[in-house]
Amino acid sequence: MKYDQIDRKLFIKNRKNFMAQMKPSSLAVFNSNDIYPVSADSTMPFQQHRDIYYLSGVDQEESILVLFPDCPKENHREILFLKETNDHIAVWEGEKLTKEAAFETSGVKTVYWLKDMEKVMFELMTQCDTVYINTNEHYRANVETETREDRYTKWLKQKYPAHAVAKSNPILQRLRSVKDPIEIDLMQKACNITEKGFRRLLDFVKPGVWEYEIEAELMHEFLRNRSKGFAYTPIIAAGNNANVLHYVVNNQQCKDGDLILLDVGAEYANYSSDMTRTIPVGGRFSKRQKEVYNAVNHVKKEASKLLVPGTDWAEYHKEVGAMMTSELLSLKLLDKADVQNEDKDWPAYKKYFMHGTSHNIGLDTHDYGILTEPMQENMVFTVEPGIYIPEEKFGVRLEDDLVIQKSGEPFNLMGNIPIEVDEIEDIMNS
Incomplete structure (x- = not known):
């Protein structure tokens, strides 16, 4: 990123405020945006989904934030799933977040690689009753493209159909409108x-x-x-x-x-x-x-x-x-x-x-x-x-x-x- 690193206390506070308004025994999930193709091997410049950025400061693709304030395991109350980085990726694409750098950026202590997401999510979903999904309800929104968030929501609801569903957007509308x-x-x-x-x-x-x-x-x-x-x-x-x-x-x-x-x-x-x-x-x-x-x-x-x-x-x-x-x-x-x-x-x-x-x-x-x-x-x-x-x-x-x-x-x-x-x-x- 070109900008100076932001004080992670902003994102810690934002997550705390969001979780304070969640229902008991509930979990919320937020996804990064896709990198959108142009044609051949060309892509548009990446733009992070503003909601996961607001709650974590993570500004890269293929990232997921999970919030579960009532989780029996304390270290699973806030989780980041990130694309696993390595030396090859660093050479060809540039440095991605390590687990240590993700903590420095976000204040989230528990960071898993994305390959472990389904296994960890199964455990978490057996421990919660309600899942918050993140839909775009802005009054000017007119979205024809299926987003990464949309695909994840579809997968989650199909795999866990017995869970109650709640909406993140009304909480975020109020929180994000008042600036820190x-x-x-x-x-x-x-x-x-x-x-x-x-x-x-x-x-x-x-x-x-x-x-x-x-x-x-x-x-x-x-x-x-x-x-x-x-x-x-x-x-x-x-x-x-x-x-x-x-x-x-x-x-x-x-x-x-x-x-x-x-x-x-x-x-x-x-x-x-x-x-x-x-x-x-x-x-x-x-x-x-x-x-x-x-x-x-x-x-x-x-x-x-x-x-x-x-x-x-x-x-x-x-x-x-x-x-x-x-x-x-x-x-x-x-x-x-x-x-x-x-x-x-x-x-x-x-x-x-x-x-x-x-x-x-x-x-x-x-x-x-x-x-x-x-x-x-x-x-x-x-x-x-x-x-x-x-x-x-x-x-x-x-x-x-x-x-x-x-x-x-x-x-x-x-x-x-x-x-x-x-x-x-x-x-x-x-």
């Missing part, structure tokens, strides 16, 4: 790397540059700061491309007078950052661009103030919608009749601001969080209002990552990243 201070520090590192990439761009961007060249500058800066790269597919959208919300081809030339919408973020230690900035190709905003930009920035600032403990997700979005409606009226994009005659299920402002304002962020860019429950201290949310005007061939979105505080306004992990019109113009023209 160590996690917040890791997210701050990701945001700091993103800041370095953005400042690099402010010196680089000029008329004639291509969107993919901007992407390359960011990747360069991210990699040289111990990131694997982008936390998600980057959006680098010049001119009218900004009005395509998930524009990712990044293959057009940036022209003088255009704005570039940059929705990009570095990862660090599997934790995401998520930033959006909108900058002028030529280094200066036009009068109209500045009006729209400042309107979006105003909504972002006011929306941020609402991210406090106890805030209701649905009500929050209604309030932000009212703020945006006011700005769109001022910009003469809407008139009073548009608002008076609006469809309450799709308010008038949605013509120019059609997506949500905030989402949980953490190990996943769209992280776990139960949106029907009030916001809590140490949850981390994005704030990302936008105004998209195809008829004027530009769009503006601004986004930061904010930590909800016990009292007062949230803490902005991106507070050092330039955002004001004057800041951006001064840096681009210095």
